Amino acid sequence: MEQSDGPQALNYPIPSTTALEPPAEWARLRQQCPVATVTLPSGDSASLLTRYDDVKQVLSDPRFTRLLNADDAARISDSDSGGVFNDSLATAIPQAGEEHQRWRRAVVKWFTAKRMGALRPGIEVMTEQLIDDMLDRGHPADLKAALAFPLPVWVICDLLGVPDSDRDKFAYWSDTMLNLTRYTQEEVTAAQTEFADYMSGHIAAKRTRPSDDLLSSLLDSADAQGGGLSDRELVATGQALLIAGHETTANMIGKMVAMLLADRRRWEQLVQDRSLVRSAVEEALRFDANPGFGMPRYIGEDAEVAGTVLPRGTTVVCSMAAANRDGNAFGGADEMDLGRSPNAHLAFGAGAHSCLGQALARTELQVVLEVLLRRLPSLELAVAAEDLRRLEGLVVGGLSEVPVRW
Structure with missing residues (x-):
C-alpha cells in the first residue's frame, strides 16, 4: 500500500467546516489511505494514521517513541523548539524503557481511585461556586470562561500545592506552551x-514546607528511598501535569457540554436519567471531533503499519479522534450513544504512554456534568451549534467560547 505523496499531501491539522463535526477527509483516509503523508505547520512531512487498529498498534509499540527531538524527526511547529512535543523541558521526563517506568510509578501513585475520591468533594465545591458566580452575572454566558477554563487550573494548582494568587500565571503558561500559532517564539x-x-x-519551598500535595509526596518519597526524581524531572512533571491537566480538560468540558446541547435530545436524556453520566462522559471523549493535533511518534527503525513500510526517521501522527470514529471498531461510530458500553476509545492514548491523569480528567468531567444537570436542567446553547467556533492553533483543540443560556 502506498502513502499519499507529493501534491496530494494534506495540510495537518485537517480543517473542518464546523466546530463539532469531523473533517470529511477522515472517512476517505480510513477507507483509501490509512497511512497518509501530511504537511505539518512547520512545513515538515509526517505520516498520518486514522484507523483504530493502526493507531492503537503504534501507540502500544515501544519502537514508536516520543523522541521527537531526534535530528531527523519532523518539527511540529515553525519555531526553534519545533513545538511543545519537542520542548527540552518536556522531554526531561524519561521517554522510554525502565527510566520512563520509574518516573511513571513515582507519579501514578497519586492518581489512584482512592485519591480521586478524596479530591471529588473539593472539585464539586469549586464547580458549585463557579456556577453560582455565572448565575449571578446572568445569561447569556460563556460556559468556557465561567466554568470550563478556571476549574481545571484550580484543580492542577491544588494538586501541585500552588497558591490561589498564582493560578492566572499557570493559565497563561499553559495556553502559551500549547499553542502552535498564536505566540511568537520569544x-x-x-x-x-x-x-x-x-x-x-x-x-x-516544598522541601522546607511540605504539605499534602503531589510535589511534597514525590519529594518525601525521594528522601525516604534515597533517590526518586531529580529536580529537573520534577519541574518537567509539573509542566506535563499543567499541560495535560489544564488545557485539555478545560477544552473537553466545553466541547462535552456543547456536544450534548447541540442535539437537545441528548441533554434531555441525561436530565431524565443521570445514571448515564459516566457513560456519557466516555462517549463525549470518543465522539470529540475537535481534539487538536493528536499524538506524534518517531520511529528509529523501519516498521510496517497497515501494509506500508515506514522508513527509519519517520514521524507518525496518530489521530485518536479519527480512530474513535472508525466503524470497524465502534457500531454506529458516527452516532453519539450516551449509554455506549463497552467503549474502548483512544482519547487517552494507549500503551506505556497512555494519559497518566485520565482518572482525574474523568472525575472533573463527571462532576461538571452532574452539577450542571442538577443546577441547570434548562441549559441550552445561546447560538446555533454550527456557529460555534474552533480555537485555532492549539495543540489540544477546543472551542473559542461556549455561549449558553438557561
Whole structure:
C-alpha cells in the first residue's frame, strides 16, 4: 500500500467546516489511505494514521517513541523548539524503557481511585461556586470562561500545592506552551523559562514546607528511598501535569457540554436519567471531533503499519479522534450513544504512554456534568451549534467560547 505523496499531501491539522463535526477527509483516509503523508505547520512531512487498529498498534509499540527531538524527526511547529512535543523541558521526563517506568510509578501513585475520591468533594465545591458566580452575572454566558477554563487550573494548582494568587500565571503558561500559532517564539521561550524558574523555586519551598500535595509526596518519597526524581524531572512533571491537566480538560468540558446541547435530545436524556453520566462522559471523549493535533511518534527503525513500510526517521501522527470514529471498531461510530458500553476509545492514548491523569480528567468531567444537570436542567446553547467556533492553533483543540443560556 502506498502513502499519499507529493501534491496530494494534506495540510495537518485537517480543517473542518464546523466546530463539532469531523473533517470529511477522515472517512476517505480510513477507507483509501490509512497511512497518509501530511504537511505539518512547520512545513515538515509526517505520516498520518486514522484507523483504530493502526493507531492503537503504534501507540502500544515501544519502537514508536516520543523522541521527537531526534535530528531527523519532523518539527511540529515553525519555531526553534519545533513545538511543545519537542520542548527540552518536556522531554526531561524519561521517554522510554525502565527510566520512563520509574518516573511513571513515582507519579501514578497519586492518581489512584482512592485519591480521586478524596479530591471529588473539593472539585464539586469549586464547580458549585463557579456556577453560582455565572448565575449571578446572568445569561447569556460563556460556559468556557465561567466554568470550563478556571476549574481545571484550580484543580492542577491544588494538586501541585500552588497558591490561589498564582493560578492566572499557570493559565497563561499553559495556553502559551500549547499553542502552535498564536505566540511568537520569544513569547513561548519566555513562558517556558518563567514556568521552569517558578517551579524550581516552588520545589525548593516544598522541601522546607511540605504539605499534602503531589510535589511534597514525590519529594518525601525521594528522601525516604534515597533517590526518586531529580529536580529537573520534577519541574518537567509539573509542566506535563499543567499541560495535560489544564488545557485539555478545560477544552473537553466545553466541547462535552456543547456536544450534548447541540442535539437537545441528548441533554434531555441525561436530565431524565443521570445514571448515564459516566457513560456519557466516555462517549463525549470518543465522539470529540475537535481534539487538536493528536499524538506524534518517531520511529528509529523501519516498521510496517497497515501494509506500508515506514522508513527509519519517520514521524507518525496518530489521530485518536479519527480512530474513535472508525466503524470497524465502534457500531454506529458516527452516532453519539450516551449509554455506549463497552467503549474502548483512544482519547487517552494507549500503551506505556497512555494519559497518566485520565482518572482525574474523568472525575472533573463527571462532576461538571452532574452539577450542571442538577443546577441547570434548562441549559441550552445561546447560538446555533454550527456557529460555534474552533480555537485555532492549539495543540489540544477546543472551542473559542461556549455561549449558553438557561
